Amino acid sequence: MLVIGFSTRNIVCSGSRAGYNMYTIDAFSDQDTIDCCIATKELPHELDIRSKDAAEIIIDMIRSFDVDFDAIVPGSGFEVMDLTSLPWAILASDPKNIQMVQDKLALSHKLSELELPHPHVYESVDDEPDKFPVMIKPRKAGGGILNRMACNEQQLSRAVRDILKNEPSFTRNDLMMQEFTLGEPASVSLIAIKDKVVAVAVNEQLIGTPWLTRMEFAYCGNITPYEGKYAEEMCKISEKLISELGLLGSVGIDFIVTKDGPEIIEVNPRFQGSMDTVEMATGINLFDAHVKAFQGKTPQKYRKVQRSAGRCIIYADKEIRIDAHVLKEMRKQRVADIPQHGYVAFKDKPVISVLQTGMNRSDVIDSLKRDSENIKRIIYEMS
CATH class of the missing domain: 3.30.1490.20 (ATP-grasp fold, A domain)
Known part of the structure; x- marks a missing residue:
């Protein structure tokens, strides 16, 4: 299987755990991405994904693997790239449906038409x-x-x-x-086939978390499950909406949960950042579920979470270079998206992710904070 995206670590590592032979093209080539793949290639730094020749460049990179892939799985940024000249199946929704939901203005018109709550x-x-x-x-x-x-x-x-x-x-x-709507940010992760949609998890979103970033609205990770009172309602809304939109495979919907109930913010027609926490909390392998969705198979029902799980993303407060000693120390924590030796993280760019599980949200948050503080100390004292 070949995965193409700006950041593919969570997708290829999920695929590897499910027993697939994974290949990828992405922008980071993190160490754990490489460890989960047969081979990787890094996107050219100067590539403008919206340029006319971007697809041709990517197709040449794909062919250079010289591998007969089972299928291609587009990740973030590549959902609608035209790869139809290649002989392999593309495990993604119809590009027209993707383009509609990715345009938040067009999506708002659709939500109004369906009388679904949104700002x-x-x-x-x-x-x-x-x-x-x-x-x-x-x-x-x-x-x-x-x-x-x-x-x-x-x-x-x-x-x-x-x-x-x-x-x-x-x-x-x-x-x-x-x-602008006040509330708690949350999301629903779903698996969809042509005539059935199943919500597999509801997730809390970490947005602009002060101990992770200085950017007020930056995505900083997830906690699964979301422990608010509107989880069941969000599942029902999400299953209805994804059915109406005709999306397939692993998809997600972002919400803001107000005092009066949940409102839809956006739809992600691809694997989501919550992939790690959903898998750790439920035991579902989302890559395998995505592949099987294109064979007409979905999970039988909403799966009760087995534990709480969290992922947080540490952003750089200033430009830092990651050397071998820093990497060795960071690896003592439970981390993901592990950068290469010599990686330079510019100010307000992601450095590394921390993963944790626990009995409940409080346990997970405490562990994430502790490990994040340890890693930040290592980064800024040693780099």
Whole structure:
């Protein structure tokens, strides 16, 4: 199996545990990615995924493996790349369905049509908001790093300028404005086939967690299961929505859980960042479930969690270089996304992930905080 994405470690390691021979093309070539693969290739640093020749470059890289793959699994950033000239099956949803849900403005129109709860989305960042605060974010990018909140007109103008400065390839049409909704961030992980959708886990999301990052809305990891009171309702909403959208395989829906109930934020038509915690908490192998979904097979039912599990992502407070001694010390913790010797993590970029399990959320959070503090001390004292 070949996996292509900007970061594929959780996908290829899941596939390896399920007994598949894994290959990958990604941007990081982390040590644990390499350990789980027969062979890996690193994406060119200068590659613009939106350029006309990007698909041709990737196809040449795929052919250079000189392997007859069983299938290709697109990960984040490559869900709609045209690889149909290759002779192998593509285990992904219909590109038209993916493009619709990845455009948060188009998705909001669909959610309104289905009368499903979601924050109000404006047609343009140049519209006059009915009320503040509002959230400005990319229409077709995730991760939260570029998200900005605005509480007045001046902050709104500043937020738009700041995002365009940080991502020069964007125009104002690449941005969207959304009602800012207070609540707990959560997600539902699902497996879908043509005529059946099964929610396999509800997850708490760690967003802008102060002991992991200085970025207010950056994705920092997950805790599985989500322990709030709306978990069952989110599962029902998610199964209905994914059925309507016609997505297949492993997919996820992000929510904000308000005092009045859950509201849909976005849909991820691919493997999600919660993959580690879902697998650790439930015992389900999501890669194997994804492959079998394209054979018309789904898990029989929602699987009760066996334990609590957490993953957190440590972001760099300043530019740091990871040397062999730092790597050796970090490996004493339960870590993932392990960088190569000599890796430079720039300010506000991810360094490494920490994984933990426990009897409940409190146990997991305490362990993640402890291990994260140990790793940050190692990084900043020794690098």
